[in-house]
Amino acid sequence: TIQNVxxxxxxxxxxxxxxxxGSDTAVVNLDVYFLPHFKNLPPEVQAINQxxxxxxxxxxxKNGYPMPRSYVxxxxxxxxxxxxxxxxxxxxxxxxxxxSSLNRSEDSGNYTCMVTNEA
Numbered sequence: 001t002i003q004n005v006x007x008x009x010x011x012x013x014x015x016x017x018x019x020x021x022g023s024d025t026a027v028v029n030l031d032v033y034f035l036p037h038f039k040n041l042p043p044e045v046q047a048i049n050q051x052x053x054x055x056x057x058x059x060x061x062k063n064g065y066p067m068p069r070s071y072v073x074x075x076x077x078x079x080x081x082x083x084x085x086x087x088x089x090x091x092x093x094x095x096x097x098x099x100s101s102l103n104r105s106e107d108s109g110n111y112t113c114m115v116t117n118e119a
């Protein structure tokens with residue numbers, strides 16, 4: 001029994017059983033799932049000039065296990081759809097939201113990045 005399981009407990013474990021009738025060995029692989037974690041958060045308030053470009057880099061410092069399966073950007077709690085002046089680029093270590101030609105009435109607000117994995 002492993003109590004208080006942590007990430008470092010992820011590995012292969014071997015069990016050897018021996019009786020008077022013989023012996024047997026079994027190998028068990030333990031994968032410990034954990035949530036993505038952000039270490040460096042962007043500033044809570046950013047002032048950007050209208051018609052300029054805004055980039056929001058959503059890259060967890062510890063990607064979690066298993067790797068994140070989705071990145072969802074939101075503006076004021078609503079999902080951001082790619083297209084027009086909005087581009088979303090996904091890479092190995094995260095996702096980047098780029099909003100070009102900022103429009104004060106349409107693009108101002110609270111931006112959020114939600115990262116999910118199977119943990």
